[in-house]
Amino acid sequence: MSNTEDSQKVGFKEANQTTDKHAWASVNSDPDKHEPGDDQPRHPQHASSFIDRQIDGEFEPGTTFDSGSKSQRTPSMLNTLMADSPSLELSASSSETASSPNTPQRHDLKLKSIMKSASLHPPVTKQSLSELDINRIINNIKLRHDVNFDRELHFRPNLDGEKGRRKLEQAESYWKALVAEFVMCLSANEPLPGLRRHYHEVVNSLQQQPALSFGDIPKRIPVMFETISEILKTLVPIHHHSIIDARLDVPILMQQINKGLCDFTGLSRWLAELLKAHCAPMRDDWVDNMEEQIRRGVEQANLEAIVEGLKLLFGILETMKLDVANHQIRSLKPLLIEDTVDFEQKYFLRRIANRRLDTRESAEWFTNAELHAHTDSRLESGSQKRYITVFFEALVHSLFTPHQKNDTQTFAFDQDRLNSLRREIRDLIHLETCCRLFSELTRYLEYTGSASSNITLNLRQSIISIVRNTTAESSWQQNITNVALEIVRTAHCASNSESSTDLELVEFAEDYLRQGLNVESEDDRRTARAIEQALIPMVLDRVASYAELSPLTIYEYATPGKGMKGVEGPMKHLEDVAKHIAHVGILHWRVWCPLVYVRSPRNPPLQGSPHQR
Numbered sequence: 302m303s304n305t306e307d308s309q310k311v312g313f314k315e316a317n318q319t320t321d322k323h324a325w326a327s328v329n330s331d332p333d334k335h336e337p338g339d340d341q342p343r344h345p346q347h348a349s350s351f352i353d354r355q356i357d358g359e360f361e362p363g364t365t366f367d368s369g370s371k372s373q374r375t376p377s378m379l380n381t382l383m384a385d386s387p388s389l390e391l392s393a394s395s396s397e398t399a400s401s402p403n404t405p406q407r408h409d410l411k412l413k414s415i416m417k418s419a420s421l422h423p424p425v426t427k428q429s430l431s432e433l434d435i436n437r438i439i440n441n442i443k444l445r446h447d448v449n450f451d452r453e454l455h456f457r458p459n460l461d462g463e464k465g466r467r468k469l470e471q472a473e474s475y476w477k478a479l480v481a482e483f484v485m486c487l488s489a490n491e492p493l494p495g496l497r498r499h500y501h502e503v504v505n506s507l508q509q510q511p512a513l514s515f516g517d518i519p520k521r522i523p524v525m526f527e528t529i530s531e532i533l534k535t536l537v538p539i540h541h542h543s544i545i546d547a548r549l550d551v552p553i554l555m556q557q558i559n560k561g562l563c564d565f566t567g568l569s570r571w572l573a574e575l576l577k578a579h580c581a582p583m584r585d586d587w588v589d590n591m592e593e594q595i596r597r598g599v600e601q602a603n604l605e606a607i608v609e610g611l612k613l614l615f616g617i618l619e620t621m622k623l624d625v626a627n628h629q630i631r632s633l634k635p636l637l638i639e640d641t642v643d644f645e646q647k648y649f650l651r652r653i654a655n656r657r658l659d660t661r662e663s664a665e666w667f668t669n670a671e672l673h674a675h676t677d678s679r680l681e682s683g684s685q686k687r688y689i690t691v692f693f694e695a696l697v698h699s700l701f702t703p704h705q706k707n708d709t710q711t712f713a714f715d716q717d718r719l720n721s722l723r724r725e726i727r728d729l730i731h732l733e734t735c736c737r738l739f740s741e742l743t744r745y746l747e748y749t750g751s752a753s754s755n756i757t758l759n760l761r762q763s764i765i766s767i768v769r770n771t772t773a774e775s776s777w778q779q780n781i782t783n784v785a786l787e788i789v790r791t792a793h794c795a796s797n798s799e800s801s802t803d804l805e806l807v808e809f810a811e812d813y814l815r816q817g818l819n820v821e822s823e824d825d826r827r828t829a830r831a832i833e834q835a836l837i838p839m840v841l842d843r844v845a846s847y848a849e850l851s852p853l854t855i856y857e858y859a860t861p862g863k864g865m866k867g868v869e870g871p872m873k874h875l876e877d878v879a880k881h882i883a884h885v886g887i888l889h890w891r892v893w894c895p896l897v898y899v900r901s902p903r904n905p906p907l908q909g910s911p912h913q914r
Contacts, residue, residue: 419478420471421524425615427531432456433626434535439633442648446714448630448637449852449888452860455627458619476608479521483604486522486558522558523551525611529572532618536625537579545575565607569595572614580621587617638853645892653896660897663711667898670695688899689890693840696886700726701833703820711893718885725878726832727820728768731777732761733828734817738810739788745806748796760791777818785810836879843883852888859884 431437433456438444448454460468530549534542548571557563573592577585591613598606630637652658674691700723712719739760767783768776777784789806792798817824847855859880890898 415474416478416481419474419521421521422475423525423528423615424468424472424475425532425619426528427535430532430535430619430622433622435626435629438626438629439637442645443714444630445637445641445644448634449641449856450718450860450884455630456623458623475521476612479525479611480604480608482521483607487561487604523555526551526554529614529618532622533575536618536621537575541575566596566599569610569614576617576621580617581624584617584620584624587613587620591617635853638856639851641852641888642891646896649892649896658710660709660711663709663893664897666709667692667695685899688894689844690841692890692894692898693844693882693886694837697833697837697840697882700882701829703727711897712889715885715889718881722878722881722885725874725881726836727777728765729832729874729878730825730828731768731818732764733832734814734824735764735784735788736761738813738817739792741813742789742792742806742810743796746792746796746798748792756791756795760788763787763791778815781811781814781818782807785814832875836875836882839876839879840882840886843879844887847883847887855884855887 432441444454459465526549530545530551533545533549537545548568554563569592573588576588580588591610594610594613595607598604598608598610649658653660671691674694700719703723708716736757739757764784764787767787768780771779785807789803789810792806793803816822819825847858850858861877
């Protein structure tokens with residue numbers, strides 16, 4: 302068995318022994334055999350998983366999922382169900398059950414509908430977790446690009462937005478339908494004391510409906526056991542597979558369930574021992590909780606409790622797979638980063654050759670940048686240094702022109718980073734406007750000294766905190782009153798004025814900001830030009846310092862560590878922006894310069910790119 306296959310079958314404790322250079326080479330040695338994002342098999346919901354930052358697949362690289370201790374955490378895909386889902390409505394204790402036996406109960410009708418429509422498969426399956434396989438990770442073009450810019454990059458379940466809400470609703474329907482199937486299977490033989498007493502009305506109601514006889518109900522229980530077996534085999538070494546096959550023999554388990562002989566307590570105990578042997582130690586309490594939940598359900602003849610334990614089990618399996626995948630990302634990160642340029646060039650060359658990527662717009666963008674360049678006349682025309690200068694001046698300028706965003710296909714994987722830089726730059730422009738207002742107010746208050754750097758720094762930090770408390774695109778415009786109040790208050794403090802607020806000054810500050818924060822105003826344009834002229838030399842200096850460095854060395858220099866980001870002052874903030882632009886730009890240039898921007902005269906033009914030099 303290859304090292305790549307081994308790496309998919311080990312748990313968290315063994316993963317480090319399998320993610321080595323040989324596993325990397327065996328996957329990436331022939332890129333034409335694996336068209337990333339093109340001919341890989343995908344879950345139906347996974348199409349175009351990593352084209353946008355808001356990824357459509359089951360999982361996405363993100364920075365919000367903490368893999369720290371979560372012993373009390375519910376399953377990541379199912380946490381809303383565990384905390385907030387309504388009763389499964391299977392108990393006969395409801396007052397509604399007192400009505401005529403010939404009148405269908407409201408919750409029975411709902412349950413029947415769920416049993417017909419709910420998915421046959423659990424919310425977590427081997428297929429839904431396949432995005433976390435090592436082959437998929439290594440050939441994931443967006444992850445391969447993003448790993449260059451994020452020290453905390455890792456997978457997390459994608460439950461954002463409307464799609465995430467639908468996933469949770471589908472999961473809730475599945476677990477309700479699973480309880481109903483267990484009721485139908487177990488109640489005939491009453492293997493759990495008091496089971497029929499708890500559920501007999503629901504059972505009678507279901508059995509009275511020919512369309513919902515057990516033979517017509519999708520067999521979720523055997524599929525569930527098969528799914529548990531499949532996922533376990535991806536998490537444990539191969540020598541454990543025969544044990545899994547023996548303990549999770551689906552035909553035998555179904556015979557035991559139908560005859561009322563299935564030992565759920567013993568099965569959960571064996572699963573707990575197996576999981577603890579291969580999961581991270583921090584998950585042990587979670588595993589114990591799963592075993593205890595199932596044991597309590599058996600003792601109390603409570604099928605809802607047993608299914609709650611199964612929810613926990615699937616959450617544990619999902620998290621173990623995430624642990625392994627994130628461990629592999631950390632282990633492979635240096636190799637992934639070093640190979641960025643070569644991997645991306647091969648990927649995009651194939652797409653261009655297959656006419657799946659049109660680079661003409663990108664080539665035209667660079668040609669126009671050359672025509673309108675204001676570069677140093679001493680730079681020789683056609684020199685590499687001139688090309689780089691033209692490119693970075695055009696890139697910086699695009700970040701200052703909100704209505705002329707560079708959204709060409711060559712920048713597709715950097716759009717989120719470029720948009721973030723635009724917001725940072727817009728914040729800097731608006732902060733300069735706020736600082737000018739602060740200076741005018743202190744002069745009006747007859748303060749003859751100069752405000753200390755600490756006062757100015759604190760003011761900038763306070764303003765940023767105010768506007769970033771609003772996530773809307775127009776956060777500055779929405780917070781003009783609050784920002785004006787903070788500037789007036791700080792001006793009074795700096796000038797030792799007795800009053801901390803002055804309504805007349807606040808109204809003046811609001812009017813000043815409404816005009817100054819308007820991107821179409823001349824004041825805003827003047828401030829933007831000044832910051833752009835200060836930023837370009839900083840960026841070019843950074844690019845020059847990165848010129849001879851490898852992608853991994855640039856990553857170490859340019860990517861901030863955890864907790865390092867903050868507003869320390871205008872120049873420090875501007876230097877951070879310059880560093881980020883240089884990092885994004887230098888990798889982009891190395892990938893696309895020979896493909897689109899500066900073609901060698903000795904090579905024919907690429908299909909879809911008529912630009913040739």
